[in-house]
Amino acid sequence: xxxxxxxxxxxxxxxxxxxxxxxxxxxxxxxxxxxxxxxxxxxxxxxxxxxxxxxxxxxxxxxxxxxxxxxxxxxxxxxxxxxxxxxxxxxxxxxxxxxxxxxxxxxxxxxxxxxxxxxxxxxxxxxxxxxxxxxxxxxxxxxxxxxxxxxxxxxxxxxxxxxxxxxxxxxxxxxxxxxxxxxxxxxxxxxxxxxxxxxxxxxxxxxxxxxxxxxxxxxxxxxxxxxxxxxxxxxxxxxxxxxxxxxxxxxxxxxxxxxxxxxxxxxxxxxxxxxxxxxxxxxxxxxxxxxxxxxxxxxxxxxxxxxxxxxxxxxxxxxxxxxxxxxxxxxxxxxxxxxxxxxxxxxxxxxxxxxxxxxxxxxxxxxxx
Numbered sequence: 001x002x003x004x005x006x007x008x009x010x011x012x013x014x015x016x017x018x019x020x021x022x023x024x025x026x027x028x029x030x031x032x033x034x035x036x037x038x039x040x041x042x043x044x045x046x047x048x049x050x051x052x053x054x055x056x057x058x059x060x061x062x063x064x065x066x067x068x069x070x071x072x073x074x075x076x077x078x079x080x081x082x083x084x085x086x087x088x089x090x091x092x093x094x095x096x097x098x099x100x101x102x103x104x105x106x107x108x109x110x111x112x113x114x115x116x117x118x119x120x121x122x123x124x125x126x127x128x129x130x131x132x133x134x135x136x137x138x139x140x141x142x143x144x145x146x147x148x149x150x151x152x153x154x155x156x157x158x159x160x161x162x163x164x165x166x167x168x169x170x171x172x173x174x175x176x177x178x179x180x181x182x183x184x185x186x187x188x189x190x191x192x193x194x195x196x197x198x199x200x201x202x203x204x205x206x207x208x209x210x211x212x213x214x215x216x217x218x219x220x221x222x223x224x225x226x227x228x229x230x231x232x233x234x235x236x237x238x239x240x241x242x243x244x245x246x247x248x249x250x251x252x253x254x255x256x257x258x259x260x261x262x263x264x265x266x267x268x269x270x271x272x273x274x275x276x277x278x279x280x281x282x283x284x285x286x287x288x289x290x291x292x293x294x295x296x297x298x299x300x301x302x303x304x305x306x307x308x309x310x311x312x313x314x315x316x317x318x319x320x321x322x323x324x325x326x327x328x329x330x331x332x333x334x335x336x337x338x339x340x341x342x343x344x345x346x347x348x349x350x351x352x353x354x355x356x357x358x359x360x361x362x363x364x365x366x367x368x369x
Contacts, residue, residue: 002033004027004033008020013043035053070100071096078104079104082097091138110147113304117280138155139159142367147169174292201274203284205234207279210322211238215255218255222254231267273298278321279321294340298334315334
């Protein structure tokens with residue numbers, strides 16, 4: 001049987017992790033044998049992996065040991081196709097193939113704006129290495145899959161890659177559960193109160209997501225409308241910084257951080273406003289899911305994804321990146337309007353999970369033929 005190995009650091013909560021797990025689960029029992037390869041312990045999403053999916057843990061402490069372990073994995077596990085999740089991991093996977101006796105096909109995933117990822121590197125040396133390796137090895141990949149047209153165009157511009165090398169496949173964020181709408185209102189004191197306007201944020205608490213900046217803007221918006229409340233769903237490095245701000249400014253009565261919730265969609269569907277305040281994205285799964293609700297949407301017009309998703313969508317606003325005044329005004333303006341029926345969104349079909357997997361399976365088949 002043809003084995004597909006999905007290479008991912010961990011099973012922590014995140015869009016990439018969720019996408020790979022869903023893809024692996026859907027492939028089981030078919031013509032391809034799915035395998036999830038990881039190296040960091042823990043991760044709340046691991047329990048979502050189907051028992052029929054192969055899980056392989058590598059002993060990795062740095063990028064060099066990842067290279068050595070991947071060479072060994074190629075030769076021992078003999079995957080037919082390798083699918084990577086992040087830019088540097090894609091480079092390491094390509095280098096490993098050079099030194100391996102077994103030569104799998106390699107699909108490099110491009111899930112965020114390449115230039116923004118480079119600029120977010122820890123230092124200039126790391127940025128230089130990422131740009132240099134990517135300029136060499138991405139052209140040698142069997143295929144690059146970008147999750148939005150914006151990500152694709154960014155790669156072409158930054159790395160001078162031929163357009164034919166890159167295929168756009170949107171994340172399959174929309175599943176049967178979004179159509180069935182069998183969700184209950186979350187058991188929380190703010191839901192169901194008529195005078196409350198509930199804002200929600202869902203995502204990893206990391207600097208590029210702009211959630212700290214959202215809290216700062218929310219404080220200003222709350223002064224304009226004291227019926228506003230904010231629920232933050234997610235975990236990450238910014239947790240302590242945000243809590244310190246809330247304590248300093250006595251905002252705990254109006255803002256609540258509830259960590260990760262498996263039923264996050266219930267919160268999204270039951271809220272009045274959803275805010276995506278990212279500095280950069282590839283294509284936000286949560287933003288796509290928000291379009292299946294009647295919740296009003298505010299998003300930064302970041303690279304890339306939101307402008308592709310929100311084009312022509314009712315009750316949605318695009319704002320400039322890192323523009324607190326625009327965010328304050330958008331929250332306040334939406335807090336004064338009622339929810340309306342959003343209706344059908346034709347381009348949302350590109351984000352259906354089944355549609356996405358059909359495209360991936362077609363790609364796998366083309367690579368092997």
